[in-house]
Amino acid sequence: MTKIWNESGFVGDDPWIVETEEVKAQDGQKAILDLDAFVARAEESNDVGLGVLIKPADDVERLRPFIDRVGLVAVSFPAFNDGRGFSHASLLRTRLNYTGELRAVGDVLIDQVPLMLRTGFDSFAVTNETAIRRLSQNRLPGIDEHYQPAAKAAPAGEGYSWRRRAAV
Numbered sequence: 165m166t167k168i169w170n171e172s173g174f175v176g177d178d179p180w181i182v183e184t185e186e187v188k189a190q191d192g193q194k195a196i197l198d199l200d201a202f203v204a205r206a207e208e209s210n211d212v213g214l215g216v217l218i219k220p221a222d223d224v225e226r227l228r229p230f231i232d233r234v235g236l237v238a239v240s241f242p243a244f245n246d247g248r249g250f251s252h253a254s255l256l257r258t259r260l261n262y263t264g265e266l267r268a269v270g271d272v273l274i275d276q277v278p279l280m281l282r283t284g285f286d287s288f289a290v291t292n293e294t295a296i297r298r299l300s301q302n303r304l305p306g307i308d309e310h311y312q313p314a315a316k317a318a319p320a321g322e323g324y325s326w327r328r329r330a331a332v
Contacts, residue, residue, distance in 0.1 A: 168267075169299050170287040180215055180236055182269065196238050199226060206230040217269070220248040224255050231260050238289070241270035250283050257284035274298045 168175040181189045182196045189195035196215035197205065199222045205211065206229075213235035218224055220240065227234065237256060239249040249268065256262040267287040268280050274295040277288060290296050298304070 166289050166291050167296055168287055169290050171281070174300065175287070180238070180267075182217055182238060194235065196236065202227075203230070206233060218249075218252050220246050220252075222252070224252050224260065227256075227262075228260055231262055234262065234264055236265045236267060237262065238267045238269045239285070241268055241272060241276075244271050244273055244276070250279065253280070253283040253285055274304070277304060 168178040179192060179194045180196055181187065181193045183189060183198075183201075194213070194215055196217050198217050198219070202214060202216040203226055206214065212233045214230075214233060215236040215238065216227065216234060217238045217240060220242065227237075239252050241249045249270075253266055253268075256266060265286050266284055267289060268276075268285050269289040271292070272280075272288050272290050272295060273292055277295070277299075280288065290299065
């Protein structure tokens with residue numbers, strides 16, 4: 165079972181659905197299309213509020229001409245050891261100036277959530293039982309120190325003067 169979580173807690177009635185050959189959005193649901201389908205639809209219509217799924221090998225720059233028409237970007241994490249989704253999030257927030265909802269989908273683990281928040285993710289499609297339990301108990305691990313700037317600044321604290329820090 166998949167649960168949608170954001171910093172306010174679990175979302176009860178999320179309308180977004182990742183479309184596949186077998187699963188299509190029904191009445192009241194909003195489709196999240198893979199990048200090729202999204203670009204094709206955006207080029208042939210003036211639709212706004214579209215959802216797009218970014219997979220690890222996708223080029224997020226393809227979204228640039230349509231970024232103001234995107235309602236949600238879902239970034240796929242197919243395995244815990246594939247970190248390309250972090251780069252996609254950073255590029256979307258910094259280079260493409262995407263300000264809409266950014267959702268992590270796939271293998272979302274509890275220890276990755278704080279790092280995902282720092283790179284700009286707003287919501288998470290969580291299937292991992294441990295992650296669901298810890299999030300429901302509000303037991304999100306923290307990050308005491310950071311080495312690089314991020315989309316979401318960390319609280320002020322001790323740092324390393326010889327390493328880059330996010331503006332606080």
